Amino acid sequence: MSGQNIVKPSADGIAASAKAAQKGKGLPPVHLWNPPFCGDLDMRIARDGTWFYLGTPIGRPELVRLFSTILRKDGDKYFLVTPVEKVGITVDDAPFVAVDFEAAGQGRDQTLTFITNVGDRATAGPDHPIRVIRDPETGEPSPYVLIRANLEALIDRKSFYRLVEIGSHHDGWFGLWSGGEFFGMIPSAELPEG
Numbered sequence: 001m002s003g004q005n006i007v008k009p010s011a012d013g014i015a016a017s018a019k020a021a022q023k024g025k026g027l028p029p030v031h032l033w034n035p036p037f038c039g040d041l042d043m044r045i046a047r048d049g050t051w052f053y054l055g056t057p058i059g060r061p062e063l064v065r066l067f068s069t070i071l072r073k074d075g076d077k078y079f080l081v082t083p084v085e086k087v088g089i090t091v092d093d094a095p096f097v098a099v100d101f102e103a104a105g106q107g108r109d110q111t112l113t114f115i116t117n118v119g120d121r122a123t124a125g126p127d128h129p130i131r132v133i134r135d136p137e138t139g140e141p142s143p144y145v146l147i148r149a150n151l152e153a154l155i156d157r158k159s160f161y162r163l164v165e166i167g168s169h170h171d172g173w174f175g176l177w178s179g180g181e182f183f184g185m186i187p188s189a190e191l192p193e194g
Contacts, residue, residue: 027148028069028082030071030072030149031149033083035084035085035086036086037079037086037088038085038086039087039088040089041053041087041088041089043080043089043090044089044091044092045078045089045090045091045095047092047093047094049096049097049099049118051064064118065118065119067080068095068096068118070082071095071151072149072151073095073149073150078091093142093154094151094153095152095153096116096117096118096120096147096151096153096154097116097117097153097154097156098114098116098145098147098154098156098159099115099117099156100115101114101115101155101162101163102115103166107168107177108177108182109177110166110176110177111124111125111178111179112124112163112176114128114147114153116147116153117153120148122145122146122148122153123178124145124176124183125178125179125180125181126179126180126181127146128145128146128147128179129146129181130144130155130175130178130185131143131144131183132184132185132186134186141160143155143163143185164185170182170184171184172187172188172189173185173186173187174186174187174191
């Protein structure tokens with residue numbers, strides 16, 4: 001084994017590989033890449049969408065955006081993937097935060113397009129469902145929208161309150177229409193009257 005150097009993954013190395021892989025417009029085809037697993041990187045995405053490296057927030061939005069383009073979820077684990085390496089990272093809740101949305105139309109014809117903290121846009125519908133998980137102890141809702149390939153965004157509180165304002169009842173549920181689909185958030189019977 002002498003003569004072999006084991007190179008630990010670094011954020012700089014991953015960023016350089018990501019830039020090289022990102023040709024043209026759009027997202028890199030991380031779903032097609034199957035590089036060897038190179039270990040875990042001390043990188044974490046907090047519940048509020050802040051990315052940390054070695055315990056320090058990454059302050060450059062363009063670097064966070066770059067990393068977000070090579071993020072992949074396999075099973076319950078998250079990885080940064082380039083054509084040559086795959087490293088594990090920690091995600092506290094969802095990798096993205098939906099910080100705003102645009103609504104167009106009304107009722108069944110309504111569309112809701114979410115914008116994430118890293119600039120992704122996704123219109124809720126069959127390919128981008130909305131789901132709500134309620135804390136079993138407090139009943140507090142945590143709403144999510146699927147952004148891309150198993151990667152969800154936690155819908156921030158201000159956006160969630162705005163969504164509630166445009167919600168409607170359908171088949172015993174209070175929820176939202178978007179892209180021809182109804183996404184139930186809470187049983188109608190559990191809502192206070194008035």
